[in-house]
Amino acid sequence: MIRKMFAGLLLLSAFSAAAQKEDSLMIRKIADEILTNGKAYEYLKVLCKTVGGRVAGSPQMAKAEAWGVKSLQDAGADKVWLQECMVPHWVRGAKEQAWFTIAGKNTPIDILALGNSMGSSPKGVTAQVMLVNSFEELEQRKNEVKGKIVFYNYRFNDKFVRTFQAYGDASRYRGGGASRAAKYGAVGVLVRSMSHAADNNPHTGAMNYDSAYAKIPAAAVGLKDADKLAAAISSNKNVSVFLKTNAQMLPDVKGHNVIGELVGTEFPEQIITIGGHLDSWDPGEGAHDDGAGCVHSIEVLRVLKAIGYRPKRTIRIVLFANEENGLRGGTKYAEEAKAKNENHYFALESDAGGFTPRSFGFSMKPDQLAKVQQWTDLFKPYGVTELTAGGGGADIGPLGRTFGTPMSGYVPDSQRYFDIHHARSDVFENVNKRELELGAVNMAALIYLIDKYGL
Amino acid sequence: MIRKMFAGLLLLSAFSAAAQKEDSLMIRKIADEILTNGKAYEYLKVLCKTVGGRVAGSPQMAKAEAWGVKSLQDAGADKVWLQECMVPHWVRGAKEQAWFTIAGKNTPIDILALGNSMGSSPKGVTAQVMLVNSFEELEQRKNEVKGKIVFYNYRFNDKFVRTFQAYGDASRYRGGGASRAAKYGAVGVLVRSMSHAADNNPHTGAMNYDSAYAKIPAAAVGLKDADKLAAAISSNKNVSVFLKTNAQMLPDVKGHNVIGELVGTEFPEQIITIGGHLDSWDPGEGAHDDGAGCVHSIEVLRVLKAIGYRPKRTIRIVLFANEENGLRGGTKYAEEAKAKNENHYFALESDAGGFTPRSFGFSMKPDQLAKVQQWTDLFKPYGVTELTAGGGGADIGPLGRTFGTPMSGYVPDSQRYFDIHHARSDVFENVNKRELELGAVNMAALIYLIDKYGL
Numbered sequence: 025m026i027r028k029m030f031a032g033l034l035l036l037s038a039f040s041a042a043a044q045k046e047d048s049l050m051i052r053k054i055a056d057e058i059l060t061n062g063k064a065y066e067y068l069k070v071l072c073k074t075v076g077g078r079v080a081g082s083p084q085m086a087k088a089e090a091w092g093v094k095s096l097q098d099a100g101a102d103k104v105w106l107q108e109c110m111v112p113h114w115v116r117g118a119k120e121q122a123w124f125t126i127a128g129k130n131t132p133i134d135i136l137a138l139g140n141s142m143g144s145s146p147k148g149v150t151a152q153v154m155l156v157n158s159f160e161e162l163e164q165r166k167n168e169v170k171g172k173i174v175f176y177n178y179r180f181n182d183k184f185v186r187t188f189q190a191y192g193d194a195s196r197y198r199g200g201g202a203s204r205a206a207k208y209g210a211v212g213v214l215v216r217s218m219s220h221a222a223d224n225n226p227h228t229g230a231m232n233y234d235s236a237y238a239k240i241p242a243a244a245v246g247l248k249d250a251d252k253l254a255a256a257i258s259s260n261k262n263v264s265v266f267l268k269t270n271a272q273m274l275p276d277v278k279g280h281n282v283i284g285e286l287v288g289t290e291f292p293e294q295i296i297t298i299g300g301h302l303d304s305w306d307p308g309e310g311a312h313d314d315g316a317g318c319v320h321s322i323e324v325l326r327v328l329k330a331i332g333y334r335p336k337r338t339i340r341i342v343l344f345a346n347e348e349n350g351l352r353g354g355t356k357y358a359e360e361a362k363a364k365n366e367n368h369y370f371a372l373e374s375d376a377g378g379f380t381p382r383s384f385g386f387s388m389k390p391d392q393l394a395k396v397q398q399w400t401d402l403f404k405p406y407g408v409t410e411l412t413a414g415g416g417g418a419d420i421g422p423l424g425r426t427f428g429t430p431m432s433g434y435v436p437d438s439q440r441y442f443d444i445h446h447a448r449s450d451v452f453e454n455v456n457k458r459e460l461e462l463g464a465v466n467m468a469a470l471i472y473l474i475d476k477y478g479l
Numbered sequence: 480m481i482r483k484m485f486a487g488l489l490l491l492s493a494f495s496a497a498a499q500k501e502d503s504l505m506i507r508k509i510a511d512e513i514l515t516n517g518k519a520y521e522y523l524k525v526l527c528k529t530v531g532g533r534v535a536g537s538p539q540m541a542k543a544e545a546w547g548v549k550s551l552q553d554a555g556a557d558k559v560w561l562q563e564c565m566v567p568h569w570v571r572g573a574k575e576q577a578w579f580t581i582a583g584k585n586t587p588i589d590i591l592a593l594g595n596s597m598g599s600s601p602k603g604v605t606a607q608v609m610l611v612n613s614f615e616e617l618e619q620r621k622n623e624v625k626g627k628i629v630f631y632n633y634r635f636n637d638k639f640v641r642t643f644q645a646y647g648d649a650s651r652y653r654g655g656g657a658s659r660a661a662k663y664g665a666v667g668v669l670v671r672s673m674s675h676a677a678d679n680n681p682h683t684g685a686m687n688y689d690s691a692y693a694k695i696p697a698a699a700v701g702l703k704d705a706d707k708l709a710a711a712i713s714s715n716k717n718v719s720v721f722l723k724t725n726a727q728m729l730p731d732v733k734g735h736n737v738i739g740e741l742v743g744t745e746f747p748e749q750i751i752t753i754g755g756h757l758d759s760w761d762p763g764e765g766a767h768d769d770g771a772g773c774v775h776s777i778e779v780l781r782v783l784k785a786i787g788y789r790p791k792r793t794i795r796i797v798l799f800a801n802e803e804n805g806l807r808g809g810t811k812y813a814e815e816a817k818a819k820n821e822n823h824y825f826a827l828e829s830d831a832g833g834f835t836p837r838s839f840g841f842s843m844k845p846d847q848l849a850k851v852q853q854w855t856d857l858f859k860p861y862g863v864t865e866l867t868a869g870g871g872g873a874d875i876g877p878l879g880r881t882f883g884t885p886m887s888g889y890v891p892d893s894q895r896y897f898d899i900h901h902a903r904s905d906v907f908e909n910v911n912k913r914e915l916e917l918g919a920v921n922m923a924a925l926i927y928l929i930d931k932y933g934l
Contacts, residue, residue: 220913406640440914
């Protein structure tokens with residue numbers, strides 16, 4: 025036992041000496057390059073301001089793909105290509121309208137149809153509104169649902185310091201609320217936005233219909249208007265809501281994963297995938313979600329090239345086609361990798377925004393994680409203070425399930441994410457240049473270490 | 480040696496068990512209260528929107544003091560009082576004007592007179608401009624300075640990940656640049672703003688004249704205009720600048736530290752001071768600097784009261800009168816404490832903005848720091864991941880120098896701070912509610928632990 029402990033200590037201290045010094049200098053070089061000559065912020069500006077929101081299947085999708093190709097070439101990729109995949113084609117249509125009515129007086133409410141939802145009839149739907157605070161309440165009161173518009177007023181739980189936990193908790197109302205209400209005869213649903221923002225912007229996002237029930241219209245409501253509606257309902261017996269949404273689901277169309285590579289010098293067959301998703305919801309510019317992840321990934325390639333680091337393994341940047349409402353890009357990428365019998369060594373995803381760095385989460389074997397965690401101190405000067413178990417991302421998920429590829433997700437600070445997530449406010453102006461850049465610094469540092477030492 | 484180590488381990492594990500459990504529950508209670516019923520954000524909104532920028536001696540100073548008294552009473556202080564102190568009375572006067580001229584063509588530049596600087600003559604000053612990148616360059620070219628306006632174009636160093644290091648590095652040009660140029664006959668100075676913002680807002684801040692030289696006008700230039708001016712100078716031999724500032728220093732006036740207390744139950748004579756500064760520069764609303772520190776401090780008192788925690792020691796919240804251009808508030812507080820022979824047990828300052836938590840820095844004896852560092856894991860769920868040596872704050876500095884009081888400074892993430900510091904953009908809208916609240920959570924947790932366990 026003692027011997028084992030000493031062997032472990034020796035291993036640690038062997039890494040700790042000369043290697044740590046060399047690595048800390050290399051990471052300093054990476055940071056200096058990104059913090060002074062970084063291109064992530066400029067790339068993101070072009071994506072946000074010349075393409076904007078880019079739902080799968082939209083004309084902006086093609087423009088975003090062209091931006092991706094150009095940016096990867098500009099960053100210095102050895103080769104850049106498009107990987108075709110079919111994507112869903114949901115269109116929002118004309119701007120939604122909604123109001124609630126008490127005694128003939130209409131009060132408008134700010135809504136956004138949920139992604140994948142079907143529009144109301146062209147004339148809209150008017151019905152008495154029924155507020156429920158949870159699915160449990162819906163079940164208890166299921167006999168009252170018929171013919172009504174159900175308003176899920178489930179609150180985003182501010183007590184979760186890690187805001188993604190609040191999102192995981194609340195987003196089931198967005199995802200499954202329509203069909204659960206339609207089951208009991210509801211004619212539409214409104215969902216309180218999954219956010220703790222101080223503004224009134226509604227937050228859209230994907231929903232899915234259960235094919236057993238009617239496909240009723242579904243929309244997210246801004247927080248202030250949700251409170252206003254809830255207050256109206258609590259003090260009036262008869263509140264009706266008018267809801268008109270204009271969305272439709274068209275047949276699938278061709279989209280593409282945009283891929284760029286630096287070919288490895290020693291183990292070119294070992295592929296390290298780094299990515300974010302290129303699609304976004306349409307109300308904003310998809311700046312944090314997930315323009316940030318795209319430019320983080322491109323910047324990793326750019327900085328390695330710029331400082332003259334030739335990776336031993338192949339570094340492959342993937343801008344995934346369709347995360348938001350189908351995960352078709354990530355699915356296709358893994359399918360093709362399997363068909364080609366590729367060797368997927370490691371995968372890293374950035375899809376939690378361009379905020380200041382906090383940590384990386386890892387899904388890999390315990391001995392691999394232990395090895396990675398030895399590097400913790402190398403990240404601390406750049407804001408990543410923890411390397412923790414558990415993590416990855418939606419787009420690299422299929423790769424992990426197909427090959428058991430070790431995976432990681434970049435974890436920036438999450439406090440501001442749900443202020444802007446899937447809302448009009450997810451725009452370039454809400455991304456801070458240095459916070460964005462530090463994400464790329466830490467991601468590049470991780471890729472450098474994994475490429476150098478292996479897992 | 481082995482015995483010593485074991486004793487140390489036992490001490491650690493003694494704390495680690497039941498106590499940690501109880502403490503983690505108490506801190507969870509603090510966090511729940513602040514994240515769901517917190518008042519810091521609302522207090523800050525009132526300060527920013529009904530008072531706004533509040534330079535010492537201004538009419539807004541008195542309004543801010545009244546806000547402080549009211550907020551501390553609202554938060555539940557046992558008593559609230561004003562501590563008088565004389566403060567400098569610098570007034571900016573009418574809006575500054577500046578442009579540079581090449582071949583008769585004027586290009587306006589956005590400037591702000593530096594705090595404490597004297598205005599130009601009422602007609603303004605026009606002179607050839609001389610760009611220097613450093614004091615070293617000024618010294619080398621001292622024979623060229625006479626009759627010119629010196630433009631210090633020293634760049635904020637983006638390579639410092641901790642942005643306060645870049646500020647420490649660059650701010651000497653703002654503080655001492657005017658007199659160093661006046662020594663060689665300059666008639667005015669422009670200083671590149673201490674910022675890495677992507678906008679063009681100039682960033683003001685304190686300067687000081689060396690009484691041996693002429694008190695020439697001095698102003699900060701926005702970054703885009705600084706680049707424009709530098710480019711103009713590099714491609715033209717003869718660039719002149721017109722500069723008109725209207726500031727003056729009036730006689731000192733009465734101001735006040737605003738103080739509120741929760742009296743300790745066991746050791747009321749042991750005072751724990753928690754504070755930020757109430758004054759701010761005038762262009763913005765002093766939201767992060769240091770409205771955030773004021774409401775952080777008030778919220779610590781409020782939450783302890785709200786959850787029914789009666790401190791053993793006296794918790795004293797101080798909103799210091801004049802940090803920005805004189806430190807008169809902090810100085811006065813320590814003087815009076817000494818005159819009254821008070822027992823100052825610990826002091827905590829928040830003056831680095833209302834951003835997401837990172838760490839606390841401590842100036843105290845090594846054994847005290849070691850004790851405090853045992854609590855690190857209690858903070859981690861709330862974003863403070865490190866408790867480090869070295870720290871405090873300007874306003875509690877005199878207390879430390881007078882009594883050797885152990886001190887701490889709250890350290891939020893610094894990436895966005897110099898985007899808004901001393902600029903028009905330091906407004907309420909640039910403060911995130913949850914980031915602000917988490918600062919108060921961690922500060923209250925620290926105060927709870929120090930009150931409970933002592934140092």
